[in-house]
Amino acid sequence: GNGAHVPVLVIGTGYGGSVAALRLAQAGVNVHMVEMGMAWDTPGSDGKIFPRITEPDQRSFWLRTRTKQPLSNFLGFPIDRNIPRYTGILDAEDFSGITVYQGRGIGGGSLVNGGMAVTPRQEHFGSILPSVNAGEMYTTYYPRANATLGVNHVDPAWWETTACYQYARVGRKHAQRSNFPYVLVPSVYDFEYMKQEMAGSVPKSATDTELLYGNNHGKKSLQKTYLAQARATGRVTISPLHKVTSVVPASGGGYTITIEQLNTNGDVVATKTVTANRVFFAAGSVGTSKLLVKLKATGALPGLNGEIGKGWGENGNVMCGRANHLWDPTGSLQATVPTGGIDNWNAGGAFAEVAPLPTGIETWASFYLSITNTPQRAQFTWNASAGRVDLNWQTSWKQTSINMAKTIFDKINSKEGTIYRTDLFGVYKIWGDHLTYHPLGGAVLNRATDNYGRLHGYSGLYVIDGALIPGNTTVNPFVTITALAERNIEKIIATDL
Numbered sequence: 001g002n003g004a005h006v007p008v009l010v011i012g013t014g015y016g017g018s019v020a021a022l023r024l025a026q027a028g029v030n031v032h033m034v035e036m037g038m039a040w041d042t043p044g045s046d047g048k049i050f051p052r053i054t055e056p057d058q059r060s061f062w063l064r065t066r067t068k069q070p071l072s073n074f075l076g077f078p079i080d081r082n083i084p085r086y087t088g089i090l091d092a093e094d095f096s097g098i099t100v101y102q103g104r105g106i107g108g109g110s111l112v113n114g115g116m117a118v119t120p121r122q123e124h125f126g127s128i129l130p131s132v133n134a135g136e137m138y139t140t141y142y143p144r145a146n147a148t149l150g151v152n153h154v155d156p157a158w159w160e161t162t163a164c165y166q167y168a169r170v171g172r173k174h175a176q177r178s179n180f181p182y183v184l185v186p187s188v189y190d191f192e193y194m195k196q197e198m199a200g201s202v203p204k205s206a207t208d209t210e211l212l213y214g215n216n217h218g219k220k221s222l223q224k225t226y227l228a229q230a231r232a233t234g235r236v237t238i239s240p241l242h243k244v245t246s247v248v249p250a251s252g253g254g255y256t257i258t259i260e261q262l263n264t265n266g267d268v269v270a271t272k273t274v275t276a277n278r279v280f281f282a283a284g285s286v287g288t289s290k291l292l293v294k295l296k297a298t299g300a301l302p303g304l305n306g307e308i309g310k311g312w313g314e315n316g317n318v319m320c321g322r323a324n325h326l327w328d329p330t331g332s333l334q335a336t337v338p339t340g341g342i343d344n345w346n347a348g349g350a351f352a353e354v355a356p357l358p359t360g361i362e363t364w365a366s367f368y369l370s371i372t373n374t375p376q377r378a379q380f381t382w383n384a385s386a387g388r389v390d391l392n393w394q395t396s397w398k399q400t401s402i403n404m405a406k407t408i409f410d411k412i413n414s415k416e417g418t419i420y421r422t423d424l425f426g427v428y429k430i431w432g433d434h435l436t437y438h439p440l441g442g443a444v445l446n447r448a449t450d451n452y453g454r455l456h457g458y459s460g461l462y463v464i465d466g467a468l469i470p471g472n473t474t475v476n477p478f479v480t481i482t483a484l485a486e487r488n489i490e491k492i493i494a495t496d497l
Ligand code: FAD
Pocket: 011, 012, 013, 014, 015, 016, 017, 034, 035, 036, 037, 101, 102, 103, 104, 105, 106, 107, 108, 109, 110, 112, 113, 114, 115, 116, 117, 118, 212, 242, 243, 244, 245, 282, 283, 284, 285, 287, 288, 291, 437, 438, 439, 464, 465, 466, 467, 476, 477, 478, 479, 481
């Protein structure tokens, strides 16, 4: 409540925040978590908590009156539609040169993401987090993260035959015919559950176009893993629809946190202050960066160093589709959870996930989200006249990512005698170069913070989310965010408490 004092306050309930809350609670510390999004524990009028990807409604988007679907067009036609303004689950946050998609609600990105739980190859780790001991990560913290996240592998024999992964097998065939390795990747979607979906014995989720706006079954979001364990300690409380707007040193020590309570229209209905001995910034790369840049520039935390806001990258995300021949249908039933990728990282700088196009009809399209080794990094800055934080990303910077993705798809197209789809992101537009799902950086480890996420300039302030990672993880990021948080919180509990 207003005026309360808590030992630890965690801003945000995504991967970093959930790791911090669980491990601190297990160490005997009471934790309060503040989450700007909703709880997502109550069904809507249709009896479901989350809507399908094919039927977006008010639950789908954060404070928008029109959907902003990542795939904006189909057969060239725009598919966005008007919706009531609501504190929905997916935020398509617009900066001048890029739209950054993020999850909003208890569980953060785990509510909306594809569930691909990929540990980077160890040989690449030095390029991801150069100041972190790779040996410790691969023997202790990646295994701990994978175990607690509930990561599982698809049964290869089932994958080879099930109708819902025909699109993935077509993706593999085309990759291998062009001599690219195709790798099956682990997931936090329960593949035993998916088998039962296909057998018709349980309610369908991934095989009924659920993803992006939440999964009603099957996906082990943080609500089912870290946060369930954290709540079970009895030491963790969570306030949804509460947004942190300020953190300042308190006169008696610790910090005073200002929190706005929102209604589902996004209006501020109350402003509260709480004091805490320690504050963990876990609002995601964008959320944490925006807060820290604002607090430094406006004099709330002037002692933060000059690295705040720097080193932001978008994991080199770029999307594209290919038009297959009529003898290569990708299937009208496509599981929304991707299972594999094409690895051309070392030779071409691209790891391309073979993604679904769950339209319910045969499209003869293969669809891909590439993660690329682009060197481009952007910076968040305080725009005093507008009273907001800007990001200086330029859309043209995606050209390096496009070139890297082309090392895979130009070769496949030439081998198969096929072409790019031009109808998915507009009219005659091949590349989905306007967005990212993987924001990383802005308060980089060992620069804005020490080597364990302690913010320079203020004892008791920590960063513990994707903001620590300088822009790229070579694969999908949440396992690395989780493992790094496990490493850092272990050190913080051992030495700071
Ligand atoms: P987040 O998970 O973003 O959590 C931050 C939380 O803080 C959010 O809940 C937010 O609402 C809250 N918050 C922000 N600001 C405030 C504030 N001021 N006050 C209170 N609360 C605040 N990654 C993978 O590894 N595999 C995938 O398959 C994958 N697919 C994805 C698909 C989509 C559509 C998207 C959007 C992302 C995907 N990702 C995937 C990325 C992954 O989800 C993110 O990297 C991850 O969630 C980031 O974790 P985090 O802890 O840094 O922050």
